[in-house]
Amino acid sequence: MNERAEQIMDDSEALDRMRHTASHVMAQAVCRLFPEVKLGIGPTIQDGFYYDFLFGREFSRDDFAAIEAEMKRIIKESFPLERFVLSREDALERTADQPFKRELIRDLPPEEEISFYRQGEFTDLCRGPHAATTREVKVFRILSTSGAYWRGDEKQPMLQRIYGTAFFTKGELAAYLKRLKEAEKRDHRKLGARLGLFETFPEEAGSGMVFWLEEGAKLRETLLSWARRINEQEEYKEVITPHLIHTKMWEKSGHLANFKSHMFIAMEEDGEGMGVKPMNCPGHMLLFGRKRRSYRELPIRMAEFGTVYRNEKGGTMHGLFRVRGFTQDDAHIFCRPDQLQGEIVAVLNHTRMILERFGFKWRTFLKGRPEKSIGDDSAWERAEKALEEAAVVAGIEPVFVPKDGAFYGPKIDFEIEDALGRDWQCSTIQIDFNLPERFNLKYVNEHDVEEAPVLIHRAIFGSFERFIGILIEHYGGSFPLWLAPVQAIILPIADRHQETAVALATHLESAGIRPKIEGRNETIGKKIRAAEIQRVPYMLVLGDREAENATVSVRHRDEGDLGSMTTTELLARMEAEKAV
RNA sequence: GCCGGUGUAGCUCAGCGGUAGAGCGGCUCUCUCGUAAAGAGCAGGUCACAGGUUCGAAUCCUGUCACCGGCUCCA
Numbered sequence: 001m002n003e004r005a006e007q008i009m010d011d012s013e014a015l016d017r018m019r020h021t022a023s024h025v026m027a028q029a030v031c032r033l034f035p036e037v038k039l040g041i042g043p044t045i046q047d048g049f050y051y052d053f054l055f056g057r058e059f060s061r062d063d064f065a066a067i068e069a070e071m072k073r074i075i076k077e078s079f080p081l082e083r084f085v086l087s088r089e090d091a092l093e094r095t096a097d098q099p100f101k102r103e104l105i106r107d108l109p110p111e112e113e114i115s116f117y118r119q120g121e122f123t124d125l126c127r128g129p130h131a132a133t134t135r136e137v138k139v140f141r142i143l144s145t146s147g148a149y150w151r152g153d154e155k156q157p158m159l160q161r162i163y164g165t166a167f168f169t170k171g172e173l174a175a176y177l178k179r180l181k182e183a184e185k186r187d188h189r190k191l192g193a194r195l196g197l198f199e200t201f202p203e204e205a206g207s208g209m210v211f212w213l214e215e216g217a218k219l220r221e222t223l224l225s226w227a228r229r230i231n232e233q234e235e236y237k238e239v240i241t242p243h244l245i246h247t248k249m250w251e252k253s254g255h256l257a258n259f260k261s262h263m264f265i266a267m268e269e270d271g272e273g274m275g276v277k278p279m280n281c282p283g284h285m286l287l288f289g290r291k292r293r294s295y296r297e298l299p300i301r302m303a304e305f306g307t308v309y310r311n312e313k314g315g316t317m318h319g320l321f322r323v324r325g326f327t328q329d330d331a332h333i334f335c336r337p338d339q340l341q342g343e344i345v346a347v348l349n350h351t352r353m354i355l356e357r358f359g360f361k362w363r364t365f366l367k368g369r370p371e372k373s374i375g376d377d378s379a380w381e382r383a384e385k386a387l388e389e390a391a392v393v394a395g396i397e398p399v400f401v402p403k404d405g406a407f408y409g410p411k412i413d414f415e416i417e418d419a420l421g422r423d424w425q426c427s428t429i430q431i432d433f434n435l436p437e438r439f440n441l442k443y444v445n446e447h448d449v450e451e452a453p454v455l456i457h458r459a460i461f462g463s464f465e466r467f468i469g470i471l472i473e474h475y476g477g478s479f480p481l482w483l484a485p486v487q488a489i490i491l492p493i494a495d496r497h498q499e500t501a502v503a504l505a506t507h508l509e510s511a512g513i514r515p516k517i518e519g520r521n522e523t524i525g526k527k528i529r530a531a532e533i534q535r536v537p538y539m540l541v542l543g544d545r546e547a548e549n550a551t552v553s554v555r556h557r558d559e560g561d562l563g564s565m566t567t568t569e570l571l572a573r574m575e576a577e578k579a580v
Numbered sequence: 581g582c583c584g585g586u587g588u589a590g591c592u593c594a595g596c597g598g599u600a601g602a603g604c605g606g607c608u609c610u611c612u613c614g615u616a617a618a619g620a621g622c623a624g625g626u627c628a629c630a631g632g633u634u635c636g637a638a639u640c641c642u643g644u645c646a647c648c649g650g651c652u653c654c655a
Contacts, residue, residue: 058584146650147583154652158583161650189647193591202646203628262654308655313581316653317646328655413655425655462655494612521612529616543614553615561615 015168016044021081021119021131022071022140022166023049028122029070030162033063039124040100040150040159046421047176048165052148054100055160064142067162071140078135079119083128086114091125100150101125139173140166186419188472189319192216195477195534197468197485198320208317208324210465215485218514220464222483223471224305227329227354227461234350236303236331241283243276243307250275252438253282258407262310280306281432281457284332285439288453293443298453299335299343305464306330320469321424327464333456334441340454344390344429351414351427351460352394358474362416363423364396367404374408375433383431384410408434419473426462426470431455478535478557482578486516489536491527493543500547504540504567511571515540532557538574 023042030037030053040052053059059067086094088105091114095101104125105114117126119134131137142164150156167173184190192198197216200209212220231238247265250256255263255278264276277283284302293300307327316322333343355362366387369380387410391398398412405411414427432455435441442450461467471479481487488508492501501517508515516536518527524541531539541553551564554573565573 060584144649145584148651149582152652154582158651160583163650207646310654313653315581315583315651318648322654326655330655428655459655464655466655491615493614496612523612523618524614526617527615532616539615541615545614555615 015166017129017131018137018168019044019049019166020129021134022137022164023051024081024117024119024122024124024126024130025071025074025134025137025140026067026142026162026164027051027053027124028074028119029067031122032070033066038100039098040148040161041104042124048143048163050161050163052150052159052161054150054157058147059145059160059162068140068142071137074120075134075137077120078133080133081130082118083130084116084118086116088114091116094123095125098125137166138168139170140164141173141177180420183419183421186473186476187319188321188418188469191472191477192320192469195472197472206324207314208312208322210320210323210325216468218485219479219483220468222485223461223464223468224327224329228305230350230354231303231329231331234301234346236301238303238305239284239287241277241280241287241304241306243309244274245277245283247273247275249282249286253285254434254438255279255282262312264309264311276309277306278308278310280304280308280328280330281332281435282439285435285441288332288334289439289441293334293453295336295443295445295451298443299333299339301331301333303329303331320465320472321418323463323465326466328459329461329464330459331457333458334436334443334453335456336443336445336451337454340386340431340456341390341393343456344386345393347429347456347458347460348390348394348396348412351429352396354460355414355416355427358471360416360470360474362414362426364391364398365404365413365415366391366398366400367406367411367413368400368402369410370403370405370407372407373405379433380410383433387412387429387431406430406432408432416470418470419476424466424470426467427460428458428462430457432457476535479537480580481537481574484535484537485514486534486536487514487574488516488538488540489531489534490515490517490540490542491524491531492517492519493524493541495521497542497544497547500542504542504552507567508571513571513574528555537577538570540570 020043023044027039027042030051031039034055036056038054040054042049042051091105092102094116095105108114114125115127116123117128117130142162144163146161146163147158148161150159165173165176167176195215196213197219198213199211201211205211228238244266247256250263255275259278263278265273266276267273284304287302288300305327307325309325312322312324317324333347335343366384368384391412396412409431411428411430413425415423415425417423436452436455441453441455443453445451471483479485490501490504492498498519501519505515505517518531520527528539535557537557539555539557541555543553546552546564549564551566552570553564554562554570556562
């Protein structure tokens with residue numbers, strides 16, 4: 001590590017220590033103002049910190065000012081943070097009136113040191129590290145509150161969480177708040193409305209249902225055709241399965257046992273009915289099992305742009321990121337054990353190529369066996385190892401998360417950030433032990449013996465809804481030319497240029513460009529402003545000069561006025577830009 | 581589903597017990613215009629929905645629904 005990198009490391013550690021201390025200062029302030037609170041935990045997070053409290057009521061924005069004022073006082077009092085270690089018995093005694101702290105202490109492994117930090121009259125169970133004194137907490141701000149289950153478990157009591165942040169200087173805090181504001185402008189829900197991409201009618205149509213407007217539909221279609229082309233190159237075969245399938249199949253697949261609360265079941269009578277598909281897998285299992293399969297056929301890569309519906313819980317819907325109906329670029333790969341690694345590597349490379357095309361930053365996770373799961377240990381071990389080795393070959397370094405896999409097998413997930421830095425799972429590649437067994441899937445190997453195929457489940461875009469939401473925020477609405485729903489907007493200067501405009505539109509269309517004519521009776525300045533706000537890549541101004549010289553005046557949304565050129569020149573330029 | 585906040589015109593918001601407002605957008609007319617907002621006029625709202633309190637409710641209270649920030653869950 002060079003010196004500069006070390007310096008950055010030191011700074012971020014110092015910032016982390018300061019924020020951690022800020023969370024203690026906040027807890028101290030809350031305890032002074034409301035002595036009856038019980039303390040949960042108070043860690044640092046990405047851009048700040050939080051602290052959880054059990055409190056008779058909720059904290060309101062009105063409380064923020066009082067808490068902040070008390071925090072300032074504590075900082076001024078400049079308490080040193082003193083660390084000390086207690087035995088388990090002493091620690092439990094010390095926290096007699098703090099049930100959550102006692103629970104944490106009881107759960108600490110026996111060899112772990114039980115440390116506390118004291119600042120003035122306030123002492124907290126804490127691993128540290130901290131700043132030397134409360135005075136080192138410089139510029140801070142309480143940001144928001146929310147409910148949060150104790151230990152993240154919905155069966156546990158709900159605590160009141162207060163979020164805050166702290167920085168070394170006022171400028172840094174201001175810059176952070178500004179960044180938050182800028183990020184809000186990229187919010188796909190706002191941009192989606194402003195750009196006329198999609199609509200939701202939560203009151204009329206129910207929550208979590210997406211209506212694609214014509215331009216959003218065009219965007220989605222462009223993306224989907226691209227996905228389809230790549231699938232073809234990778235030798236996937238596309239299938240289409242029904243949206244509504246009899247409940248006896250959902251019983252067989254295990255969905256009724258494991259996923260019923262998320263399913264929309266129609267026409268249920270005497271325990272029988274039809275279920276709307278929440279996943280495409282079972283349909284694909286039927287297709288694989290429809291005839292005797294030979295080892296020579298494998299791998300079979302079965303793809304479907306399958307629209308699925310899941311009855312998500314009320315408070316969880318979020319724009320395009322979390323909806324009840326969405327379309328996956330789903331695929332199931334049935335292969336022989338000796339083909340497994342090669343198939344996984346191919347999917348990983350394929351995924352990386354797609355995510356890189358958009359310049360996303362992503363994080364990968366390898367998720368291992370959860371407590372409630374099926375399949376024997378050796379199979380899990382083999383599958384995890386296959387994923388791990390394939391990741392090495394593909395040059396991906398996933399973070400291992402034990403217990404976070406699916407109940408039917410381990411997986412590698414790719415998460416992409418939205419404008420506000422929240423991670424959303426998009427791509428996923430999963431190994432599935434469950435379905436081949438449930439559907440009794442077999443192929444005949446070279447020794448004429450039946451064997452179970454290995455099943456890989458994968459989605460790269462994940463869902464087009466979520467992926468497009470991420471794209472909107474990533475580009476802030478300025479889609480690259482190949483994706484832009486309207487690629488060129490034609491702006492006639494006066495009514496007499498309408499006809500030329502129509503001719504130009506026809507010409508562009510036949511060259512594979514998506515044009516639109518802005519024929520309203522408005523000034524050219526106003527039309528340009530509107531087109532700029534819509535982030536249309538090319539604005540084509542048509543007036544007397546252009547009509548006379550058979551040219552078009554070209555303005556690019558990012559580069560401004562490019563002067564006039566012939567349509568041939570324009571098309572060449574656009575082709576070049578599309579290829580980027 | 582849970583905790584909190586918020587629902588007023590297509591959008592952004594003001595009004596917060598006494599006759600529903602503005603800007604943008606839309607429509608009509610005038611203008612026929614040269615690279616980020618021409619001018620004038622008009623239309624548009626059971627103030628989310630349902631109850632309640634009150635002489636009187638957009639405004640206060642309760643419930644439902646939805647949205648927003650989190651938690652949980654997930655593509």
